[in-house]
Amino acid sequence: MSLFSTLNTGVSGLNTSSLSIATTSHNISNVNNPHYTRQRVMTSASIPLNTVPGDVGTGVKVDTIARIHDEFLYTRLKQSTNMLSYSSYSQQRLQEVARYFPDLDDVGIQKDIKNYYNAWNDFASNPSEGAQKINLIQNAKTLATNVQNTRNQIRTLQDSVNDELKTNVDELNRIGEQIAKINGEIGRVESLNQNRANDLRDQRDQLEKTMAGLIDFSVFKGVMVTENTIDVNLTDQGKDYHLNVAGFSFIDGSTFHPVVIDNAKNESAYYSVYHEQQDGRRIEMTGLLQGGKIGAMLDLRGRTIEEKGDGYPKDGTLQAYVDDLDAFAKTLIVQTNNIYAQSAQVRMESSPMAGLTPNTSLMNHDNSVQRGAFDVIVYDAQGNEVGRKTIEVNALTTMDDGSAQSIVGQFNRNVDDNGDNDATNDVDDYFFANYNYDPESKQGSLSFSPTDAQAGYTIAIEDKGSNLPGVVGMSRFFDGDSAANIKVDSALINDPSKLQGFSAPVDGNNTVGNAMVQMQYDKLSFFRSNGTVANETVEGFYRFVTVKVATDTESIGRNNDTNQALYNTIYSEYQSVSGVSIDEELIDLMKFQTAYSANAKVITAIDQMLDVLLGMK
Template identity: 45%
Template sequence: MGIFDSLYIGNSGLNAAQIQIQTTGNNITNANNEFYTRQRVIQQAREGLHRAGGDIGLGTNVQQIVRMHDEYAYQKMTSSYSNLSDTGYKEQILTEITNRFPDLADSGIFQDLKDYYAAWNDYASNPAEASQKTVLLNATRILTNDINTAYNELEEIRSTVNEQFLLTIEEVNEIAKQISEINADLQRIEINTSVNGNDLRDKRDELELRLSKLTNIDSFKEDISSRTLYKDDATIYDMGRNYTLSINGITIVDGSNYHPIKLNTEFTENGYAVPYYELNDESRIDISARFTSGKIAAMLDLRGRVPNGDGSFTDGLITKYQDNLDAFAKTLVTQTNSIYASSASTEMVSDYLKDVKDDTTLQNFDSGIKDGEFTVKVYNTQGQVVAQRNIAINAATTLNDITRGNSIVNDFNMNKDDNGDNNNTNDLDDYFKAVYAYDPISKTGNISFKPTDRHPSGYFIAIEDNGTNFAGTLGLSKFLDGQSAASIRPDDDINHDSALIKGGKSPLAGDNEMANDMVNMQNQRFYFNSLSTGESTETISGYYRYFTTDIASDTASVKSQHVTNTAINNTSVQEWQSVSGVNIDEELSNLIKFQSSYGAAAKIITTVERMLQTLLDLKQ
């Protein structure tokens, strides 16, 4: 141990202090960098000279420059961002949907319903006035058009969400690719175990944070360790070189390799793609259910995850709203037409019924058709009922097959003494005949009730329903057309000529009995069958209120969750910043301390220099 060793000791102190000052300066200049992690210099005493009297120190050595990164706090923060992004996106879309259903005092579908039934009431009060028919038709157009618009706006929002979903999947893939490239750079740079790619790891953290806002992620980093530099600096470091990033068990980054998420449009329409993961054997895994938080999960919760193959979905909040609006529209059409069928017509012809063969049971065709019976009435020109017959419907009833139960055609055409007068020429089957025609090529059929050859004219037919919904479901006499919110509209003939609107049950002018039933319809409870929420019983306006309340309830729930997630996120960010963020006051204090260390080390060198000069002077 000589005097020059003392010089080396001072020099090691100068070098260490200089690196500490540089590192502190780097922290200060990056104080406003959101994704910068403050750094610290790890010093270690050099191995001393081992002498009999004790070890003699040889100065200090800078071992590493490390990030003050707490992996546990960081993972909590990324998780909180994922949840915050999820509820934030849902809140944005649900608020937009809520705004599409304002239902203010003088606007909205609820007001349209009031105006619609008010128009029926005015018409019932003045059935001879042609102007009332025009007013009623206009009210009907406004109501049905607003229902169409509401449904189409929901579909437009779904389409927008889907477009954003496609772009977000691309963004996830791009971020994953960048992370894999950073991992490759880290593997190259950190071959020497004393070298840390701190800035690259900050960049990777930034990408992970961006990714966590898009979806739920799990990152696995080997060689996680805990180290305490100072009394308040206990942190968990991610110094490992092996890295895996996954989404609920699906690996998208494995070291320097990345595996993109792909999109399948094979079984969907309108660009509604399904995300999948391709295995090494090229088999595909639908990973829709793997997204549980983040923006993508919110999009799938809104748009739907499971496609039907016809452009619609079996799930999703927007699907629920559309299904409920469809149930509202279908019941409105069915019940309106069921009442309208009680008005006398020269004949009745149903809609074209898809996939309804002769032996298809009515309740299998449409669950809205219920057990019970309806009454077929025949009127003469004087408005008198000359024949009537009750026809029953149950689970086995078909349109034209009696092998397992009754059929409508058979029960209608049966030679039966309805009047009980022993006269076989004045019953229902004598005035009208039921025919069901099915086309196996188009797979459609329709049922008709037309005059017989015995009484080809001068008689009218009407159906008074007693809860079966038969006439309204099959469209035998229509005031409204369509079977969904997207297709509901006034009947085409009525839409072109309001004079065709009927108000009575009999063919007599001035009869308003049917119109009065239509007015009373608004106070009756009916079955509503939504594919998403099931069957319920409500009034027409009551079900619409349920529909809008459901949207408002979902929106309020998401807003409440978002407030909670915002608070949790703020806490986790503060915790992370307390460990990794740059505190200017602390750094300035350290700068003064390291400056003093530098000056003290320099003092050692100047002292040694004087000692050397003294030795030289002695030699002279």
């Protein structure tokens, strides 16, 4: 054993202390970096010299620089990040929706409904007073406008979520591409077994955690390694890397397979997400993406988008609110028009009906049309009933397929409606039905016209459960068929004096006005998009919609509070293992500084011994 060997021993200690100080400095510098994992220099004794008296140590060697990382705890942190991101985004959007329904403050649609029926009550008391007609139409316009505006606000939010979906999927792809590049760098650095790409692995973990905030995924990083000799909390994974999203390969080592987002398949421009195979074939994964911000967006916006029709989703929380508002508006329109059709008119003509061909089943065309009947009533100039005919509606009934069972066929059939053995005083002798369908515009219109316009006869309809008069709008108070287009009939807006509260056209008859007042207390059928039918009053069903919004918002709020508390707990636990402690690092710094000074003194002592030795020569 020579002095030069001893000098090398001191140098090894000096270098190790220097590296330890550098690593400690690196830890301290990143104390405020939440994504940094503290590192530790791992050393062992160098191979000793085997001598007769015994082994003589040759110093210290650095085995590796390890990061103190617990993969199990980190996986839990990613999961809690995923859940928190989902609930946080959902809560923000549902709180916004809740603001569209300010009914708890005695304003909003519920107040409009009360004002609307109060106006009908005032009108029924004074059906000939012009001021009451104007007041009623104004309140009806306010109700219709606010229903439209609320629906439009939800649809606008839904459109915004759809736009955000595109941005976040693009972000998902950007992160995936970065992780693939980092995987390549990690492979290069760790090509030698003792090398550890600690900072690169931290960067990849940061990107994984960010991705967990966007979407749920599964990742395999090779065989799990536990090194209790370094730290009891240290568990990390190997060099392999495979990340799957919704069961499809997204990252395979340094190879990246982006997901594709496209909105070309439907009229609404709502996006669908696909996995694109190497041959260019696409597999839709919109319904498979779960968790995180993207999962929340899809659950809110809706996942199932039909190519036909309006192109909007058939599911989703926001879409359900839109659909329920449509169901509310449609039942309000149909039932109001059903009653208003009782008011006698010189001529009746329906609203234009898109897609209703003469031989299309009425019940198949619109689910509001029910198996039932309606009576057609003819009044003379003095308001006396002179004819009544019952029109049956069933699953096979069409507008005019040429059969005697169609609406036109039943109406125009020459039968003795009155049962008086007189074939000249029945409904078909005063009025005739016609269905006009335009193949180019694909719209049809049903009309009941007088056989003699100068005779002074009027016609009215009394529904008996079919809903057909209200669905087709034979005599309209409201126009439209959903919350998107509900409005007061333009003829009434232009001339409020046309508003009628009677059934038979005689003074003192306010049957229609009274029926409208009673309507607010009747339980009606609201046909929801999910196939269920809610039997509620008009105000009751609207209250059901608002309670659903409030309940959903409150539920996701509680869920988010729970997820936030869980995240805080796991994050604190994660930081206790991998985070940098200033106190601990300062203690290590003093320890390594002392070791450095001691090794420097060893080298100085050997240097002096060498001087003595050389001086002896």
